[in-house]
Amino acid sequence: MAKTRKGRPVHGWVIIDKPAGIGSTDVVNKVRWAFQAQKAGHAGTLDPDATGVLAVALGEATKCVPVISDALKCYRFRVTFGAETASDDASGSVLRQSDIRPTDAAILAALAQFRGNIMQVPPKVSAVKVDGERAYDLAREGEDFELAARPLFVERLEMLERVDADHVDLEMVCGKGGYVRSIARDLGRALGTLAHVEWLRREWSGPFEASQGVSMEEIEALARDLAIDRYLQPLELSLRDLPEVKCTPEGAIRLRNGNPGQVLGHLPYGEEAWASFEGRAIALGSYMGGELHPNRVFNR
Incomplete structure (x- = not known):
């Protein structure tokens, strides 16, 4: 006899505006619990410190996850010059420092090499697998390992604002498998200095936008109440493109x-x-x- 799934047969998408300080898997688990859904998944991991759109699929919408995972995504982020960290973002320990600060003109010129079809080495603190183990687990255990470069399509990478000598805000539209932290790290090296990501936000992912997003507070306020279905987007929305x-x-x-x-x-x-x-x-x-x-x- 087939095993009966626990929960409601609820199908569709919940667009979360993810706050910093919580992992993508934790968001999915909370949304699934709040909707009492039988099945849940997400389309594209965000780091715990990252914010922005995280599309959570419920029920039959999980079959559309590959469609959204393969879609273009837009990120806004701040690059800090002068230090390279173990995680390529502000949460990691500082590995090396530099006093060099690039000019605006140098930044604009360097961005060109990160557009189009490029090769990118993921951060060591990432979910990439190495001989069956997650890279972030190996990094935490102090293992010495190298990650192979992977192809990435970058449709657009632009400078939004030069905040000050130490910081620049950028916007990137890219395909599947892009690591903003790697872009920051490699941009710093290309400019003859060192760099890491201070913050990043995913503005949109395929047809889903952060402006549509629901906060975790809103989800928690209606958890286990059928009124929460007001936040459910139709499965068909993910197929729009x-x-x-x-x-x-x-x-x-x-x-x-x-x-x-x-x-x-x-x-x-x-x-x-x-x-x-x-x-x-x-x-x-x-x-x-x-x-x-x-x-x-x-x-x-």
């Missing part, structure tokens, strides 16, 4: 059973899309000659 095709009634039945189903519309062969019927998402998959071949089916 993918093409939509509409099912025929017969196609909807086939898709719900995990089979290719007939859809209306025309897309390039093999393009990722989502199929809807009467305004509700039925499945995600690939368009092939008038049918959607599903790889994820929404059971609501």
